[in-house]
Amino acid sequence: MHQRPHLPGRPTPRQATDEKESALSSQRPTLADVAASAGVSVSTASLAFSGAGPIAAATRQRVLDAAQALGYAGPNPLGRQLRRGRSGIVGVIVGDALRRAFRDPVSIQVLDGITSTLGPMGLGVLLIAGPHDPTDPPVDPLVELAAMDVAVMMWGGTTDDPVLSALRRRGIPTVLVEGSRHPDISVIGIADRAGIADVTRQLLGLGHTRIATVTLPFTNDRSEGLVDAARLDALEWELTRRRLDGVFDAGVQPVAIWETPASLVEHGASAARALLAGPDRPTAVVCQSDLLAAGVVLGARELGLQVPQDVSVVGFDGLDLPWFKPDVLTSVAQPLAEKGRAVGREVARLLEGEPPQSLDLPVELVWGTTAGPAPTV
Amino acid sequence: MHQRPHLPGRPTPRQATDEKESALSSQRPTLADVAASAGVSVSTASLAFSGAGPIAAATRQRVLDAAQALGYAGPNPLGRQLRRGRSGIVGVIVGDALRRAFRDPVSIQVLDGITSTLGPMGLGVLLIAGPHDPTDPPVDPLVELAAMDVAVMMWGGTTDDPVLSALRRRGIPTVLVEGSRHPDISVIGIADRAGIADVTRQLLGLGHTRIATVTLPFTNDRSEGLVDAARLDALEWELTRRRLDGVFDAGVQPVAIWETPASLVEHGASAARALLAGPDRPTAVVCQSDLLAAGVVLGARELGLQVPQDVSVVGFDGLDLPWFKPDVLTSVAQPLAEKGRAVGREVARLLEGEPPQSLDLPVELVWGTTAGPAPTV
DNA sequence: CGTTCCAATCGAATCGATTCGACCACTCGC
DNA sequence: GCGAGTGGTCGAATCGATTCGATTGGAACG
Known part of the structure; x- marks a missing residue:
């Protein structure tokens, strides 16, 4: 499991520290490489990309050019995430195997509402299957291990749900879609x-x-x-x-x-x-x-x-x-899409550090063609 | 956008470095805290969780107990990811807004095949919407910014697809589902x-x-x-x-x-x-x-x-x-599910550093009740 | 009883960024 | 002409883990 030819990931840990950095630069370039090549400090190079702080237009351009030349495609998200303490990921746990969960247009429309609200906030949706096959472990390993800032459970589940307690243990704020009222958890429901x-x-x-x-x-x-x-x-x-x-x-x-x-x-x-x-x-x-x-x-x-x-x-x-x-x-x-959007908004609130807030959306009776007076016997 | 009450993320950067570490421990505990509390070094504590290396059962238990006591729910995925150089995330780009893409059972079944193959490998699926609304930017910001080890494009798209070139620029290995044959990209197709x-x-x-x-x-x-x-x-x-x-x-x-x-x-x-x-x-x-x-x-x-x-x-x-x-x-x-599984396997191959490999799956004629002899005029 | 060897543990480097505070010229105003 | 202010840049600490190589103590062995 270790000795593969050349992984995209971490290669040999023996880097030529005292060599010229760009010598064996078959590795992916880092911000430090770009900074060196542009003749500025790493912090300045960072500023050129993030725009968080004053930087001379000329310097900025020099950094960007150097990046271009080195084939540097922007700051590595992993470094950024660690520093920021945020992954930018919202885990969405659907209540079943995907192929079953998503045969129901309900989940899809809600999920669409969620993603379309989260997207503009720079958040991504990590899809996690819920418990389905009884032979599976009761909670998907992703629930235990994946990086996520907030979790959304797409089916209310039960109060003592093992997934819910795993999230709790990890201290991940959670939004329940149509769950049972829970004291310190956000529940987005309908009437x-x-x-x-x-x-x-x-x-x-x-x-x-x-x-x-x-x-x-x-x-x-x-x-x-x-x-x-x-x-x-x-x-x-x-x-x-x-x-x-x-x-x-x-x-x-x-x-x-x-x-x-x-x-x-x-x-x-x-x-x-x-x-x-x-x-x-x-x-x-x-x-x-x-x-x-x-x-x-x-x-x-x-x-x-x-x-x-x-x-x-x-x-x-x-x-x-x-x-x-x-x-x-x-x-x-x-209101399916609205339900998804409400979830998205609640996720945003939680990320801002606000306390959980539950919400019930209204429903509306649609009188179609499949119901009428009882037959006279 | 900055001064929120108390974020789950990074708090004030002024940490009490010369104080007792556990003094103002309202922060989430880290492996270092656990190690200190268990009276071992950080490296040993790491071993206790990862199991990568020899460790005495007693020590291991001591670390685990300390973790329990501190409410430490396991190593922070962000740190692990940075160190490993891998995010464990596969970006799956669907060809449309989710609500449209997933109204088609085809995408769902393939996606299900993908997740069920990737899951056991410890990989998660990050859902990314493809280009749909003409007013949107042509490529979702997640394609540019999100951490992913491999990407899957669920619709073949065109050869000069902007999403594809963005992924290329970032150096993210990509699997195309039903795309056009591409020299150095994996394409999983059907006959x-x-x-x-x-x-x-x-x-x-x-x-x-x-x-x-x-x-x-x-x-x-x-x-x-x-x-x-x-x-x-x-x-x-x-x-x-x-x-x-x-x-x-x-x-x-x-x-x-x-x-x-x-x-x-x-x-x-x-x-x-x-x-x-x-x-x-x-x-x-x-x-x-x-x-x-x-x-x-x-x-x-x-x-x-x-x-x-x-x-x-x-x-x-x-x-x-x-x-x-x-x-x-x-x-x-x-073979929809098999297509998804094939994608999953190819993702695994790419992660191992193997060169891209394309594959065509067979199809099968199903004679149902909707076709018959031409009407005699 | 002195080596050898191995399991167990530790220290330190490292991953790739962000960000705070310090610093350095300048310019501006008086 | 001098202090204040400021735009621009840099150094260094930091995020939270993993992992390599070194160290240690004790058991096995000759």
């Missing part, structure tokens, strides 16, 4: 519980009495199926619980609670196949995400049911799904 | 040209004579519509050209070439509306991606056409689109 309660009440107003609900995962173990009382007790994910509570808040006792292993169309479809096949099927299904809802609609159609004539379906997120056209999901829309 | 030629020949064999093709973007300017000779000359993206050449290779002169601004369902749909409305419509459409193909199918259905009875549609990528069920796109499947 999902109230939003779900609202849309559920609308369904009640339309005469629905047999209402089922299709939920996001309860825990990391990714199981699928009908939820009984025991399972309900085992619910760990705060997000799932909040949205479920929204249904309860409307005074509804669902005729069925179906847990899915991920927010994906196919899992909505299988939920539909299970829930809507029997004779006493529900007349409305409240889903905790739009992808699930879309899946339920597709599944219902497979069964020969019409939406919304035979069954109403509502989702959550307010996604724009081009392949769903001309139908439009009835859904509780959350 | 897309041959694959498209193959599927096009199949269409010929099925009696199709009027074949149109729907392409990926020609340039960064994101225009949409029929391509004339002038526009064909302006084609910059190598990827688009290769797949187009595949059609030509089969001896087909397309009755229409339609350029889309991105690989998205809706752009496929508008292509269909434009291409399939007239009386002399093509009987087959070759699309450069599956999302485009799916869009074409949906668009065709909107026009009242049946697929594949009235028009055959083939795609490229071999995606699994749950919402497209029970239909299955006829497509040229590429």
